[in-house]
Amino acid sequence: MxxxxxxxxxxxxxxxxxxxxxxxxxxxxxxAIMGQNGAGKTTLVKHFNGLLKPTKGSVxxxxxxxxxxxxxxLARKVGFVFQNPDHQLFCETVExxxxxxxxxxxxxxxxxxxxxxxxxxxxxxxxxxxISPFMLSxxxxxxxxxxxxxxxxxxxxxxxxxxxxxxxxQKERLRNFIVQLNxxxxxxxxxxxxxxxxxxxxxxxxxxxxxxxxxxxxPHEILTNPNLVSKASLILPETTRxxxxxxxxxxxxxxxxxxxxxxxxxxxxxxxxDQG
Amino acid sequence: MEIIxxxxxxxxxxxxxxxxxxxxxxxxxxxxxxxxxGPSGCGKTTLCRCFNGLIPHFYSGKLEGEIxxxxxxxxxxxIHELAQHVGLVFQNPENQLFALSVEKDVAFGxxxxxxxxxxxxxxxxxxxxxxxxxDLKDRAPYELSGGQQQRVAIASILAMRPEVIVLDExxxxxxxxxAQKIFEVIDRLNKRLGITIILVEHRLDLASKYADRxxxxxxxxxxxxxxxxxxxxxxxAQLVGVGIPKATMLYKLLRENGIELGRVPITAEEASxxxxxxxxxxxx
Ligand SMILES: Nc1ncnc2c1ncn2[C@@H]1O[C@H](COP(=O)(O)OP(=O)(O)OP(=O)(O)O)[C@@H](O)[C@H]1O
Ligand SMILES: Nc1ncnc2c1ncn2[C@@H]1O[C@H](COP(=O)(O)OP(=O)(O)OP(=O)(O)O)[C@@H](O)[C@H]1O
Ligand SMILES: [Mg+2]
Ligand SMILES: [Mg+2]
Numbered sequence: 001m002x003x004x005x006x007x008x009x010x011x012x013x014x015x016x017x018x019x020x021x022x023x024x025x026x027x028x029x030x031x032a033i034m035g036q037n038g039a040g041k042t043t044l045v046k047h048f049n050g051l052l053k054p055t056k057g058s059v060x061x062x063x064x065x066x067x068x069x070x071x072x073x074l075a076r077k078v079g080f081v082f083q084n085p086d087h088q089l090f091c092e093t094v095e096x097x098x099x100x101x102x103x104x105x106x107x108x109x110x111x112x113x114x115x116x117x118x119x120x121x122x123x124x125x126x127x128x129x130x131i132s133p134f135m136l137s138x139x140x141x142x143x144x145x146x147x148x149x150x151x152x153x154x155x156x157x158x159x160x161x162x163x164x165x166x167x168x169x170q171k172e173r174l175r176n177f178i179v180q181l182n183x184x185x186x187x188x189x190x191x192x193x194x195x196x197x198x199x200x201x202x203x204x205x206x207x208x209x210x211x212x213x214x215x216x217x218x219p220h221e222i223l224t225n226p227n228l229v230s231k232a233s234l235i236l237p238e239t240t241r242x243x244x245x246x247x248x249x250x251x252x253x254x255x256x257x258x259x260x261x262x263x264x265x266x267x268x269x270x271x272x273x274d275q276g
Numbered sequence: 277m278e279i280i281x282x283x284x285x286x287x288x289x290x291x292x293x294x295x296x297x298x299x300x301x302x303x304x305x306x307x308x309x310x311x312x313x314g315p316s317g318c319g320k321t322t323l324c325r326c327f328n329g330l331i332p333h334f335y336s337g338k339l340e341g342e343i344x345x346x347x348x349x350x351x352x353x354x355i356h357e358l359a360q361h362v363g364l365v366f367q368n369p370e371n372q373l374f375a376l377s378v379e380k381d382v383a384f385g386x387x388x389x390x391x392x393x394x395x396x397x398x399x400x401x402x403x404x405x406x407x408x409x410x411d412l413k414d415r416a417p418y419e420l421s422g423g424q425q426q427r428v429a430i431a432s433i434l435a436m437r438p439e440v441i442v443l444d445e446x447x448x449x450x451x452x453x454x455a456q457k458i459f460e461v462i463d464r465l466n467k468r469l470g471i472t473i474i475l476v477e478h479r480l481d482l483a484s485k486y487a488d489r490x491x492x493x494x495x496x497x498x499x500x501x502x503x504x505x506x507x508x509x510x511x512x513a514q515l516v517g518v519g520i521p522k523a524t525m526l527y528k529l530l531r532e533n534g535i536e537l538g539r540v541p542i543t544a545e546e547a548s549x550x551x552x553x554x555x556x557x558x559x560x
């Protein structure tokens with residue numbers, strides 16, 4: 001469980017990035033943090049694994065204050081994938097990159113091999129096993145960064161912009177995988193601008209603006225609220241925008257909270273058949 | 277009039293065993309707005325690196341075939357000369373930022389062009405404003421959020437106003453409203469100043485309405501090249517795993533259920549309009 005209590009954070013340069021954040025994320029939740037550039041999303045999640053410490057207020061992971069927890073303990077529990085993969089990758093080969101943390105955490109050799117194989121396969125990277133991460137495309141590097149954290153199976157996963165550089169098919173794989181992890185009781189927190197991805201995954205949504213939380217709750221409620229959405233510098237999901245254009249038509253109330261294209265397809269089919 | 281032409285262009289990175297792309301033959305006309313997409317690793321960034329001469333001048337390896345940009349044979353002209361015609365916004369913004377302040381980063385390219393002071397001032401301010409970072413102009417680039425950095429990278433290329441602007445996933449770090457605004461600025465540069473745009477994007481919902489043409493690559497080859505509507509509706513686009521716009525997807529879902537909307541929509545507005553018509557029409 002993550003408990004954030006009246007958290008403030010100011011960078012040494014004087015920028016006040018977080019201004020009083022209070023929230024709780026329970027075990028096994030799937031949460032998307034969204035909002036404008038510079039809102040403080042990355043700064044907030046960096047508090048969850050102790051990379052940053054509060055200027056004021058507190059952050060507790062499973063009841064332990066991050067200023068008191070040991071770095072090693074936090075690192076094992078909270079896996080963090082950076083927004084920019086280049087901040088994370090430094091090994092000679094993709095395989096070394098993925099086994100690095102596993103070695104540090106003391107997994108034995110067989111387990112390391114199994115987990116590396118598993119992670120390579122999961123992220124469609126097996127063919128790059130012996131290649132330098134710096135010879136890969138942008139999207140491929142992002143997947144190496146994801147693989148290296150998923151491999152050690154942390155209890156809480158924080159993914160900063162996991163869909164960057166990913167095509168539709170890779171996003172589908174990622175989505176299925178997150179759903180699976182979630183079903184196993186893992187906590188998954190994504191920071192993302194990818195409104196279409198969120199509309200498909202339907203996690204709990206937290207909107208941030210200017211260092212504060214401006215909305216927190218059900219994606220169908222939040223992502224169809226034009227006012228909130230524009231305050232957070234988002235735009236409505238494409239499907240919602242299509243359906244908004246049907247306002248005022250008979251039965252269009254059935255479409256008011258729809259964010260996903262398959263659901264829209266089903267309801268519209270029924271409506272069009274009813275009439276035909 | 278053509279501004280970019282490649283003929284059977286094939287490139288292999290040093291020590292790689294297979295080409296990053298092969299046999300690419302495309303022509304892009306002056307003033308076109310081209311959307312380049314395709315699965316992760318298909319060769320988009322590598323192709324972009326040829327347009328401004330990073331390949332073959334910075335990356336060695338083997339370049340075969342022909343490539344002409346703005347009348348220049350790329351292998352025969354150094355990067356700084358090509359840079360006067362082609363600006364490239366990198367996929368990873370940090371690789372493009374180096375100065376001590378945001379403002380200096382944006383001004384750097386203009387100073388190299390030898391423009392008068394006033395003109396530099398005017399263009400830098402304009403670029404900072406249209407990308408929404410004017411207030412951050414005195415900050416150091418490394419003290420910015422991911423999206424703010426990406427805006428600096430975009431501003432520094434826009435300020436140059438070269439004949440061709442190549443943007444490699446320029447909005448991956450941007451909030452959606454910010455992304456939309458950037459697309460609008462690019463669209464205006466394209467329509468008003470006739471600047472040729474090549475935009476690499478995975479998220480097609482926002483970008484496709486601006487494009488005259490879509491090129492889809494897969495496994496190092498160009499597999500589709502045509503008008504957005506024709507390309508998105510083709511079965512091949514789906515097979516390649518490209519995320520077609522939701523408007524087009526909804527059209528296809530309804531068609532699978534026996535409901536025909538007529539024309540293929542690519543924007544939300546078009547789709548709403550067609551569905552409205554279908555709903556009213558059926559009632560009559
Ligand atoms: N290292 C740093 N030093 C000083 N200020 C910083 C630093 N990193 C971020 N900031 C500032 O703190 C604020 C919050 O930044 P943060 O990176 O948390 O934003 P974000 O919500 O993740 O944005 P984005 O969507 O662009 O990634 C911004 O105003 C940013 O300019
Ligand atoms: N510097 C490099 N050295 C060797 N191989 C490379 C290098 N950069 C990329 N590659 C390889 O070339 C192929 C094409 O990569 P490229 O970066 O052009 O893909 P992309 O289409 O831009 O992908 P993405 O959408 O993930 O950014 C990939 O298989 C990649 O692994
Ligand atoms: Mg961030
Ligand atoms: Mg790329």
